[in-house]
Amino acid sequence: AAGVIQSPRHLIKEKRETATLKCYPIPRHDTVYWYxxxxxxxxxxxxxxxxxxxxxxxxxxxxxxxxxxxxxxxELNMSSLELGDSxxxxxxxxxTATDTQYFGPGTRLTVL
Amino acid sequence: xxxLEQSPQFLSIQEGENLTVYCNSSSxxxxxxxxxxxxxxxxxxxxTVVTGGEVKKLKRLTFQFGDARxxxxxxITAAQPGDTGLxxxxxxHPSNYQLIWGAGTKLIIKP
Numbered sequence: 001a002a003g004v005i006q007s008p009r010h011l012i013k014e015k016r017e018t019a020t021l022k023c024y025p026i027p028r029h030d031t032v033y034w035y036x037x038x039x040x041x042x043x044x045x046x047x048x049x050x051x052x053x054x055x056x057x058x059x060x061x062x063x064x065x066x067x068x069x070x071x072x073x074x075e076l077n078m079s080s081l082e083l084g085d086s087x088x089x090x091x092x093x094x095x096t097a098t099d100t101q102y103f104g105p106g107t108r109l110t111v112l
Numbered sequence: 113x114x115x116l117e118q119s120p121q122f123l124s125i126q127e128g129e130n131l132t133v134y135c136n137s138s139s140x141x142x143x144x145x146x147x148x149x150x151x152x153x154x155x156x157x158x159x160t161v162v163t164g165g166e167v168k169k170l171k172r173l174t175f176q177f178g179d180a181r182x183x184x185x186x187x188i189t190a191a192q193p194g195d196t197g198l199x200x201x202x203x204x205h206p207s208n209y210q211l212i213w214g215a216g217t218k219l220i221i222k223p
Contacts, residue, residue, distance in 0.1 A: 004154075006154075042200065042213035042214070042215065042216060043155070043211075043213060045210055045211065048210075055208075056208050056210060058210070088152065090154050090155070092154075094209075099142060099143055099204045099209040100143065100145060100157065100160040101145070101157075101202075101211060102157055103147070103154035103155045103156070103157070104154050105153055105154045106152070106153065106154045108152065
């Protein structure tokens with residue numbers, strides 16, 4: 001079965017640079033969630049989209065933005081990167097028929 | 113703030129033993145998911161429980177949702193070294209479906 005796809009899997013950036021993370025949800029899933037996970041921590045919810053509209057907002061910094069496109073893929077844009085942004089970033093998708101979230105493999109962002 | 117308390121946080125047992133992991137809250141969830149996560153990888157869904165009192169079985173794993181949908185348990189029978197990993201419970205908030213995460217249980221099964 002198709003799973004959530006994230007790219008890139010690994011990303012290394014310098015401070016103050018920008019980064020774009022991509023997420024391709026499971027086919028026919030209309031909701032996408034973004035999470036940030038630091039070492040030893042549980043995933044922290046950043047933002048979610050339903051049918052291309054922002055549906056909920058969590059602890060997403062103002063330096064970050066995200067959107068969902070017409071094909072339901074989503075991109076997380078991160079600007080003015082800080083050392084503390086180094087983390088695993090997960091995307092999850094779900095369908096409105098169920099609230100079960102299926103997670104992608106994650107993008108490991110390292111800010112130097 | 114809705115909280116989900118998961119216990120134990122760490123468990124190391126011998127192969128063949130049984131174990132139970134608990135997730136408890138004072139709040140009601142619309143559903144509860146159990147995930148397993150390997151280091152550096154995304155959480156992999158094991159099961160979703162939705163109905164109060166529901167029991168689901170996945171081979172040697174038995175998942176139960178409390179009658180009031182506030183708590184859940186994961187029972188592993190005859191644990192094997194391949195069961196070693198981090199197990200996470202996550203309850204879906206009834207209004208916005210945001211996941212409330214347990215702290216995780218790091219399970220080690222010794223051969």
